[in-house]
Amino acid sequence: MNNLAIELDGVCKSYRFFELENIALQLPRGTIMGLIGPNGAGKSTTIRILMALVHQDRGEVRVLGHRMPDEQVAAKWDVGFASDDMRLYDSMTLGWHMNFMKSIYNSWDAAYAQLLLKRFGLRAEQKIKGLSHGQRVKATLLLVFARRPKLLVLDEPTTGLDPVARHEILRELTDVMADDDRAVLFSSQNTQDVEQISDRITFIDRGHIIDSMDKETYLDRWRRLRLEVPTGVAIPALPGVIGIRRSGHLAVATANAFTPDLPSAYENSGARVHAVENMTLEEIFVANVERSREEVEAWEAM
Amino acid sequence: MYLQIMEQIKERIAVGDWAAGQPIPSIRQLAVDAGVSVITVKRAYLELERGGVIVTHQGKGSFVASDPRVGKRIREQELAEHLEQAVRSAALLGLSSKDLEKRIRASYDRVADAEKESV
Numbered sequence: 001m002n003n004l005a006i007e008l009d010g011v012c013k014s015y016r017f018f019e020l021e022n023i024a025l026q027l028p029r030g031t032i033m034g035l036i037g038p039n040g041a042g043k044s045t046t047i048r049i050l051m052a053l054v055h056q057d058r059g060e061v062r063v064l065g066h067r068m069p070d071e072q073v074a075a076k077w078d079v080g081f082a083s084d085d086m087r088l089y090d091s092m093t094l095g096w097h098m099n100f101m102k103s104i105y106n107s108w109d110a111a112y113a114q115l116l117l118k119r120f121g122l123r124a125e126q127k128i129k130g131l132s133h134g135q136r137v138k139a140t141l142l143l144v145f146a147r148r149p150k151l152l153v154l155d156e157p158t159t160g161l162d163p164v165a166r167h168e169i170l171r172e173l174t175d176v177m178a179d180d181d182r183a184v185l186f187s188s189q190n191t192q193d194v195e196q197i198s199d200r201i202t203f204i205d206r207g208h209i210i211d212s213m214d215k216e217t218y219l220d221r222w223r224r225l226r227l228e229v230p231t232g233v234a235i236p237a238l239p240g241v242i243g244i245r246r247s248g249h250l251a252v253a254t255a256n257a258f259t260p261d262l263p264s265a266y267e268n269s270g271a272r273v274h275a276v277e278n279m280t281l282e283e284i285f286v287a288n289v290e291r292s293r294e295e296v297e298a299w300e301a302m
Numbered sequence: 303m304y305l306q307i308m309e310q311i312k313e314r315i316a317v318g319d320w321a322a323g324q325p326i327p328s329i330r331q332l333a334v335d336a337g338v339s340v341i342t343v344k345r346a347y348l349e350l351e352r353g354g355v356i357v358t359h360q361g362k363g364s365f366v367a368s369d370p371r372v373g374k375r376i377r378e379q380e381l382a383e384h385l386e387q388a389v390r391s392a393a394l395l396g397l398s399s400k401d402l403e404k405r406i407r408a409s410y411d412r413v414a415d416a417e418k419e420s421v
Binding site for chain 1: 303304333337338345394
C-alpha cells in the first residue's frame with residue numbers, strides 16, 4: 001500500500017486572475033499538515049482540487065492512492081472533508097444528520113459520535129437553525145470525524161471560533177493522530193494552531209508553494225539576531241540572511257537559513273550579537289510574505 | 303514548541319513524578335496527551351536523549367535516564383544556563399567577574415530579605 005495519503009505533482013490550474021503553478025505536495029500517512037498562506041494564495045483551490053471539486057488543468061493528484069478526479073468515488077469513502085460552505089439542513093436536528101451519515105457510511109462510529117457530542121457541548125435534539133456559528137462548525141466536524149476517515153481534509157476548521165471551541169477541535173485533531181495510519185490536511189489563518197499541531201507545514205503564496213517540509217526543520221531554519229552596530233561599522237550581507245532592519249546603533253537581522261556560525265560572522269565584522277532568538281510561525285509568515293512581495297516588485301521593476 | 307515540551311518533561315523528572323529508569327510514554331502517546339504534533343515530541347525526545355536525560359531502546363521505548371541524580375542534574379543545568387546568561391549580560395555592561403560576584407551577593411541578600419518578610 002502507498003505510504004502517502006496525498007500526492008500532488010506538477011499541478012496547475014489557471015483562472016482569469018489567478019494561477020496555481022506547479023504544485024507538488026506529499027503528505028505521508030500518520031502526519032498532520034498545516035497549509036498556510038495569505039488570503040487568495042491558493043489554499044482553498046488546492047484543497048478543492050484534492051477533493052475533485054475543481055479539476056486541475058495539468059498534473060497528477062492522488063488521494064489515498066486513487067487518481068483524482070477520475071477515481072474520486074472510490075477515494076471519498078475514506079476521506080472526510082469539511083469547509084465553510086458545507087450546508088446542513090436547517091430544519092433538521094443534529095441527531096437526524098448523524099443518522100443520515102450512519103446510513104451512508106459503514107465506518108460510522110456511534111460511540112465516538114456520542115463522545116464528540118459531549119466533548120463539543122452539543123445536543124443531538126438541537127435543530128441546526130438554532131445553532132451558533134461555533135456550534136455549526138463543531139456539528140459539521142462531528143459528522144466528519146465520527147466516520148473515522150483515513151484522511152481528513154479541513155478548510156479553515158478553526159476560523160471564527162472562540163478560544164475554547166478552537167481548543168476542543170485541535171484536541172480532537174491530535175487525538176486522531178493516535179492512529180498512525182491516518183492523516184490530516186488542514187488550512188488555517190491561525191499560525192498558532194498550525195505551529196501547535198502540525199508535523200509538516202506547507203506555505204503557499206500567490207499560487208506557488210514557497211516551502212513544504214517538516215515543521216521542526218522549518219522553524220529551526222529561521223532566527224532573529226539582535227545586533228549592536230558601533231559607529232563606522234558596516235553590516236555585511238551574509239548568506240542565509242534575508243533582511244536587516246537598522247535603527248540607530250541597533251539592527252535586527254532575519255535569517256531563513258540559520259547556521260551556528262552566523263553570529264560569529266557578525267562578531268567578526270565588528271558588530272556585537274546581543275541575542276539570537278527563535279521565531280514563531282506568525283513572525284516567519286510575515287517575514288516570508290514580505291520577502292516574496294519585495295522579490296516580485298524587484299522583478300517587475302526590472 | 304519543542305522547548306516547551308522539553309521543559310514539561312524535565313519538570314516531571316525533576317519533581318520525581320517520572321523516576322530514574324522508569325518508562326515514559328511513546329512519542330505518539332505524549333503528542334496526543336499534550337495536544338501537539340508528533341514531530342514536536344520527537345524533537346523534544348531527541349534533544350533530551352542528547353542531553354542524557356532520557357534513553358531510547360530500539361523497540362522498547364523511552365526511559366528516564368537510570369542515573370538516580372537525574373532530577374538534581376536537571377536543576378543544576380537550569381542554574382548553569384541562568385548563570386551563563388548573567389555572565390553574558392554582565393559582559394555587555396563591561397563588568398568584571400569581581401563586579402558580577404558582588405551583584406550576585408547583593409541579589410542573594412535581596413531575595414533572602416524578601417523571603418524573611420513573607421514568612
